[in-house]
Amino acid sequence: MIYQLPVLIVVQLLLGSFLMPIVGRIRNQLIPHISLFLMGLANVFSIILLFRVVREGNIHYHLGNWAPPWGIEIVADLLGAYMAVIITGISFLVLVFAWRDIQREINYALRGWFYTLVLLISGAMVGMVLTNDLFNLYVMVEIVSLCGPALVAIRNNRLAVEAGFKYLVMIALGSGPILFGIALIYMITGHLNMTFAGQEVLNVIHEYPRVALLAQAFFIVGFGVKAALFPLHVWLPDAYTSAPSPSSALLAGLAAKVYIVGLTRVLFNLYGIDVLATTPLFTILKVMAVAGIIMGSIMALNQKDIKRLVAYSSVAQIGYIFLGLSLATGFSVTGAILHILNHALIKSMMFLCCGVIIYQKKTSNVDELGGVGKEFPITMICFGIGAFAMVGIPMLNGFISKWYISLGALEYGGLAGLMYLLVIIISSLLNGLYYLPVLIKAFLGGDSQKETVFDKAPITLILPIVILAAGIIILGLLPFVPLQIAADAAQHLLGQ
């Protein structure tokens, strides 16, 4: 039974998403319950899968009993199982949050579709991190890419529809290069299975160096657009700002990350670290990541909309992950994989906090948020924890991953390594600069007569935030388990 788990997680989520319209016909109120149940089940399954993979090694699953290289192969390795746990866990919490929140944010007629989309996107995301087949990867990328704009435009007002359309066009522009890259890889290797294609690439790369390089560039551009790598991030602020808060949490926390995992898999599995280090593309990736780290933070500085501020900080954090991956040392890749988890926790929590604030105050303008810290202490304390974790205060999880990426920069060595370290430190300061005014205004600003009242928000809004904040603190104090998994996954990626 455990052997079937990788495909079971994906299929039950996809099946659930197709079931929702039927459930909606029978009894509309049942939709949240059933989708929560399915997502929880998927989460339990992925935790079991992770245990199994940690104990006994990878699971190779062949769809329809067709052995690779002909059939589609699903491989549950450490990175995949780890991502599956993150994806299903955070989607579950987001669904809990959405229970009450979308009643404010989404029209009655479209609410059922929200659950359909969330189940579909999480199923596709899990499929994307588990698959070992290039074309299957492309199909899953496309499903995630189509659900993303839909989750933005589901709010159905003028801003959301415009942002969703921009998102869709950008993401469609990204999928072309990805498919082209796959075609080029197929052209030179004759395989679509990443393991087999990877072995073949090493044989043929001397014969077709330019084609291999072109494919690599296409992959980086395609996945870079979708993951909002710095100069290609233009869709991100509008999309995350105008989407309903649960959608923003899901897209910022998870969707951007799975594209990075997809790119990592493609690059490291196909080319291997030796080839990658000799091509100039890793340098370009580093430059883009550094530019993203700095520019994302600078652009976040003068944002008046709290969601926009958090969205721009996403650009910077994605830069960190890319920097860690492109430094390609043991420590930095560990840090990047860990940062995927940490940033997923932090960013989803901060978007959910914004959701609570908007739910209560009906405004997202930073200037009008004076004194919210006294009105909604739990929400704002959690927001503060997230902000401090993002800055990288010790004892919080953001610190650990930044620490590892910095160690990686030192390991990279030379003047360049020191420069990357400097970039990380400067960006941490900038993080503090744009989050602190919000926190100061929230806790010290506003009228001083205002009494401290407890959050009147419904429990389903507060609970996911508190759980995520607890996760941030716990992972900051006891990061050992994910750290070990990330280190092993990094070692596997680097082929050591």
Added chain:
Amino acid sequence: MAILDLLLLSILVLCALAAVRTRDLLGAVIIYAAYSLLMAIIWLQLGSPDVAITEAALGAGVTTILMIATISKTGRYE
């Protein structure tokens, strides 16, 4: 066959450029349908009748229908 292929491909590129340049959106959509049909013929030449029939049904059929439906709801000219 190479000459036929080259001819078809050249007309294909011309169609793509024309579809992009035409100011009249309805015209552009019709040219795009022609583009899809040409593409289907080329795929038949390349020995994938499967793709050809799907492209003829989807690219030339459904896409055109949906685009014209959209134009009927919005505007015809740029």
Added chain:
Amino acid sequence: MRMQEILILKIVVRFVIPFIQVYGFYVITAGHLSPGGGFAGGTIVAASMVLYALTFDASQGLEKLSHERASLFESLGAIWYVALGFLGILVGGNFLTNGQIGIPLGTPGYLISGGLIPLLSFGIGIKVAVTVVSLYYSLVEED
């Protein structure tokens, strides 16, 4: 003159639609023998329904296939596919296992062959046909 008033068109369309649909179903059912399959065939069936809606009236077409019914059929088509995939797990194989699940594989080249594949294309055909038609309606619908 509005299109809905052209008598010749109406009569010709009434005559043509069954042929288009038969061809669509042929493409669906012979998907494992000849070019085509669930997707192309489903689109051809859908095209016949869109033709009906174009010649007569979108509202008349909507009576025949309301949005609720469309979404029901869409879900059923997808669930049919996944359920057939699960059959493989039930007999102890993998997801989407074809040979061992008891559906006869038949002789290649004849209609009853290929095991699961005709059944799968049937599900795809239904889903695609309904999806395309409901897409058309949702685009032309006045709101």
Added chain:
Amino acid sequence: MAEALAALGQNYFFYYALILFMVGFYTTLSHSNILKKIIGINIMETSIFLFFVALGYVEGGQAPIMGRGAEGGPYMNPLPSALILTGIVVSVSITAFALALMVKLYHFYGTLDADEIVMLRGERQ
């Protein structure tokens, strides 16, 4: 030079696919009309499909359809066509979704010009 010309003669499908890819990509990025952007996306994707299908072309081969009784001879590579079927499905779903959003955009902004929409959006904020 002669070698390059010979290579060009064999691979003309790939070059045409690249030209079409650029036409589509450029249109999507530069054209301000939304429908043209969608057409651009479609042209870009079909060009990649053309490239992919041309990969499976075998000189003198026949279409990979199994008739009654075995037939000899070289066949085209069926894998690219099988993949491209999926690709076409994806591209049509993108188109359909983009068109639905386009109708919504027209409803909200009253124009199909992307630049104007961005301007109108900026005014409202």
